[in-house]
Amino acid sequence: MSEPSPGPGSASPTPESMDAFFRRLGSATEKLPKRLKQFAQYIAANPDKVAVSTIAELAEGAAVQPSAVMRFCQEMGFSGFSHMQKLFRSDYSDKWPDYATRLEQLREHGSDTPSALLAEFVDVGRSSLENLMVTVDPKALQQAVDVLARAETIHLVGFRRAFPVTSYLAYAFEKMEVPAILHSGLANMNMDHLIRPNDAVIAATFAPYTELTLDIAAKARESGADIVAITDVVTSPLARLKAIQLLVAELDVGAFRALSASLCLAIALAVSVGAQRNGK
Amino acid sequence: MSEPSPGPGSASPTPESMDAFFRRLGSATEKLPKRLKQFAQYIAANPDKVAVSTIAELAEGAAVQPSAVMRFCQEMGFSGFSHMQKLFRSDYSDKWPDYATRLEQLREHGSDTPSALLAEFVDVGRSSLENLMVTVDPKALQQAVDVLARAETIHLVGFRRAFPVTSYLAYAFEKMEVPAILHSGLANMNMDHLIRPNDAVIAATFAPYTELTLDIAAKARESGADIVAITDVVTSPLARLKAIQLLVAELDVGAFRALSASLCLAIALAVSVGAQRNGK
DNA sequence: GTCATTTTAGAATAAAAATTCCAAAATCAT
DNA sequence: ATGATTTTGGAATTTTTATTCTAAAATGAC
Numbered sequence: 001m002s003e004p005s006p007g008p009g010s011a012s013p014t015p016e017s018m019d020a021f022f023r024r025l026g027s028a029t030e031k032l033p034k035r036l037k038q039f040a041q042y043i044a045a046n047p048d049k050v051a052v053s054t055i056a057e058l059a060e061g062a063a064v065q066p067s068a069v070m071r072f073c074q075e076m077g078f079s080g081f082s083h084m085q086k087l088f089r090s091d092y093s094d095k096w097p098d099y100a101t102r103l104e105q106l107r108e109h110g111s112d113t114p115s116a117l118l119a120e121f122v123d124v125g126r127s128s129l130e131n132l133m134v135t136v137d138p139k140a141l142q143q144a145v146d147v148l149a150r151a152e153t154i155h156l157v158g159f160r161r162a163f164p165v166t167s168y169l170a171y172a173f174e175k176m177e178v179p180a181i182l183h184s185g186l187a188n189m190n191m192d193h194l195i196r197p198n199d200a201v202i203a204a205t206f207a208p209y210t211e212l213t214l215d216i217a218a219k220a221r222e223s224g225a226d227i228v229a230i231t232d233v234v235t236s237p238l239a240r241l242k243a244i245q246l247l248v249a250e251l252d253v254g255a256f257r258a259l260s261a262s263l264c265l266a267i268a269l270a271v272s273v274g275a276q277r278n279g280k
Numbered sequence: 281m282s283e284p285s286p287g288p289g290s291a292s293p294t295p296e297s298m299d300a301f302f303r304r305l306g307s308a309t310e311k312l313p314k315r316l317k318q319f320a321q322y323i324a325a326n327p328d329k330v331a332v333s334t335i336a337e338l339a340e341g342a343a344v345q346p347s348a349v350m351r352f353c354q355e356m357g358f359s360g361f362s363h364m365q366k367l368f369r370s371d372y373s374d375k376w377p378d379y380a381t382r383l384e385q386l387r388e389h390g391s392d393t394p395s396a397l398l399a400e401f402v403d404v405g406r407s408s409l410e411n412l413m414v415t416v417d418p419k420a421l422q423q424a425v426d427v428l429a430r431a432e433t434i435h436l437v438g439f440r441r442a443f444p445v446t447s448y449l450a451y452a453f454e455k456m457e458v459p460a461i462l463h464s465g466l467a468n469m470n471m472d473h474l475i476r477p478n479d480a481v482i483a484a485t486f487a488p489y490t491e492l493t494l495d496i497a498a499k500a501r502e503s504g505a506d507i508v509a510i511t512d513v514v515t516s517p518l519a520r521l522k523a524i525q526l527l528v529a530e531l532d533v534g535a536f537r538a539l540s541a542s543l544c545l546a547i548a549l550a551v552s553v554g555a556q557r558n559g560k
Numbered sequence: 561g562t563c564a565t566t567t568t569a570g571a572a573t574a575a576a577a578a579t580t581c582c583a584a585a586a587t588c589a590t
Numbered sequence: 591a592t593g594a595t596t597t598t599g600g601a602a603t604t605t606t607t608a609t610t611c612t613a614a615a616a617t618g619a620c
Contacts, residue, residue: 033587033596033597033598034586034597034598035597035598035599036597051331051332052331052332052369054576054577054578055577055578055579056576056577056578064598064599065598065599065600066577066578066579066599066600067579067580067581067598067599067600068597068598068599070578070579070580071597071598080578080579081577081578081579082577082578082579082606089332089333092328092331092332113418113421113422114418114421114422114424114425114548114549114552115413115416115418115421115422117548117551117552118412118413118416118421118544118545118548119413120548121544121547121548122409122410122412122413122544125405125409125540125544126406126409126410129402129405129406129409129540130402130406132398132402133395133398133399133402136395136398138393138394138395141393141394141395141398142393142394142395144394145394160451161448161451163444163447163448163451164443164444164445164447164448164451164543165444167443167444167447168441168443168444168539171440171441171443171444172536175535186466253547253551254551255455256452256547256550256551257547258540258543258544258547259448259543259547260405260409260538260540260541260543260544261540263444263538263539263540263543264398264401264402264405264538264540265398267401267536267537267538267539268394268397268398268400268401269394270536271397271533271534271536272394272397313566313567313568313617314567314568314616315567315568315569316567334606334607334608335607335608335609336606336607336608344568344569345568345569345570346569346570346607346608346609347568347569347570347609347610347611348567348568348569350608350609350610351567351568360608360609361607361608361609362576362607362608362609
């Protein structure tokens with residue numbers, strides 16, 4: 001079996017992973033001729049179609065000729081469409097929910113069992129995570145990291161449903177030796193006065209918003225500390241405090257949420273802050 | 281455009297959805313001849329391959345002839361392989377990460393930014409969630425729910441990295457008015473003696489295991505309480521205590537985990553227990 | 561064990577898809 | 591504007607893939 005080689009003219013190496021492909025797509029699209037750029041944009045918007053379509057179908061979808069598709073593939077470092085499709089197809093299996101397992105479970109047990117409920121939370125969690133990439137504004141995130149990296153001490157404020165988020169942040173910051181204080185609300189003790197002008201606050205709260213969180217955030221604002229808000233909608237009361245907002249639209253199952261997306265955002269935030277403070 | 285019709289001989293209707301397909305697969309497999317049954321089993325185990333493989337590839341994977349694949353498809357109510365593949369391909373698009381959004385972000389900002397890191401945690405979180413359906417044994421889960429629903433009081437034990445899990449459980453149980461105590465480790469106060477024989481303990485710990493969690497679990501076992509373990513591998517020290525094990529294989533990004541899967545399991549567990557205690 | 565029926569393997573064929581090629585159109589440099 | 595160069599559209603060709611067909615093997619009834 002002979003390895004396909006990149007087409008002539010372009011010396012670009014063959015992308016070996018989806019990630020590499022999209023990086024290349026991002027950097028090369030600009031300087032592509034009209035029709036190829038047109039197709040590149042179509043691919044960027046519909047990457048899911050590549051693995052399961054023919055050249056003709058994709059060409060029609062992007063309103064270009066099949067031969068343009070061919071040239072595009074070669075430009076991207078593949079020998080042809082089939083070669084490129086192979087990459088997309090190999091990436092495909094990963095994204096499949098494990099129907100076999102779930103079906104077997106449903107067959108052996110009812111559809112009203114704990115594992116059926118778990119399957120639902122899993123599905124919703126996956127969607128919420130994917131959503132996160134859309135709702136979180138990268139600029140705001142970068143800004144949040146900057147502010148937190150600069151802060152003397154980071155205060156973590158979030159109760160009830162949001163407490164897992166702040167407590168995980170506390171763990172992560174401790175591990176990276178970033179000075180952070182977890183406001184626990186314990187014994188109704190007031191920790192507000194610990195917040196100094198050069199500090200920053202991460203406030204997490206979701207509707208229905210916890211009064212205490214808003215209070216502490218307001219106090220922090222008065223003392224001049226920066227506020228990063230992990231919350232659910234732009235109209236959240238934290239907006240009034242000129243907080244940097246990171247939005248998480250967590251979907252519910254019944255009255256509960258899996259918090260998958262919030263935790264994910266929290267840990268990414270923490271690690272970024274840790275990296276910017278320590279290394280770099 | 282004319283609809284393909286089922287092959288001759290079989291009067292079975294064409295499955296219109298993945299769900300219908302698998303139902304049919306389940307009920308028909310038994311009475312299929314040898315080679316067709318062999319292929320049916322292969323499909324049940326590798327449904328993700330169908331959309332992105334050729335007949336020849338699938339045939340080889342299942343160690344049957346291409347013509348056997350063809351006969352199988354007709355037996356299932358399709359006109360042929362292409363017809364069946366169409367169903368598998370159309371089911372697919374939902375499950376894709378939103379590359380378009382990520383690309384745009386990467387174009388506007390670098391690849392070394394917080395949002396790039398977030399994207400990584402999102403990806404890993406999705407995989408972990410999917411994994412969860414495989415690692416959690418439905419029988420064990422049902423058993424755990426039974427035990428917890430029967431318990432007088434539920435004790436929640438888990439520190440450091442596992443604390444978000446237990447604190448979220450505490451929130452959920454409170455909301456559903458299930459009597460639960462969150463062991464906080466606060467002031468090193470010993471809450472062990474609160475655990476009575478008719479209680480149950482949910483112990484969450486991941487490698488490297490927290491000593492305190494294991495201690496409390498051991499004390500609980502002595503006093504006769506049941507133990508449900510949320511942990512990462514079967515060889516976890518909690519296994520020795522004859523705990524009911526719920527396994528979560530959370531993937532890392534660097535030294536950190538998103539906890540998405542653990543939280544998901546926790547909330548599904550909590551809601552099931554709540555439902556079984558209150559309603560039903 | 562013999563015959564009828566079902567099932568299988570593999571070659572033969574038909575269909576569909578990918579790839580190449582080249583003349584025409586567009587773009588660019590001068 | 592003119593000629594050189596790049597890009598494009600679409601038909602022609604090649605390759606791959608799906609499907610059909612048939613003789614042989616296996617199975618089952620008697």
